[in-house]
Amino acid sequence: MNSSIAVPFVLHAIAPEHLNAVVTLDRLCFGQLWSLEAYQRELDSPNSELLGLSLGEELVGFGCYWAIVEEAHLTILAIHPQYQHQGLGQTLLCALLDSARHRGLERATLEVKASNHRALGLYQKFGFLTAGRRRNYYQETGEDALVLWLKGLQSPQFPEQLSQWQQQSINLNP
Structure with a gap:
């Protein structure tokens, strides 16, 4: 894949017409963590946020979080393997x-495989800290999950920090 892409990537809310592409990308990235019905439940829930990232008509990434009290629990973040390492x-x-x-929401949390060093690097870059470990969390492998937390989403400095991270990602993906 050529690293210089002329068509811009577009962030958008996932809509029902995107669900088949979401399931296809889930299967490609994770071996199908969630079913079509599970993603439909996310769309129907007022406590879920499901965002997509598209290149033209192609869905190349998506992510989801659950709003629980004052917390954003990040449940999934996927980028098509062909488009990884571009920010x-x-x-x-x-x-x-x-x-x-x-x-x-005041804070964000997530679980990530202890061996997923690329994801850990991304989350640590954003200031996520390890809060704990869930032993044998991933049933298919018996691997542990690290529980990561990020506080301060409502702090006065957070919008500026987000802007800096966004600018870095734009610089990675000209």
Whole structure:
């Protein structure tokens, strides 16, 4: 894949017409964590935010969080393997955190495989800290999950920090 792409990537809310593409991308990235019905439930829930990242008509990434009390629990973040290492995960994470901030949520949390060093690097770059470990969390492998937290989404400095992260992701994806 040529790293210079003329068509811009577009962030958008996932709509029902995107669900088949979401399931296809989920299957490609994760071996199908969620079913079509599960994604439909996310769309129907007022406590879920499901965002997509598209290149033209092609869905190349998506992410979701659940709004639980004052917390954004990030449940999934996927970028098509062909488009990884271009700052798109960072772009999508910025959008999810910005959405959570606009909802008035105070913090973000997630679980990530302890061996997923690329994802851990991204989350640590955003200031997520390890809060704990869930032993044998992933049933298919028995692997542990690290529980990560990010506080301060409502702090006065957070919008500027988000802007800086977004600018870095734009610089990675000219």
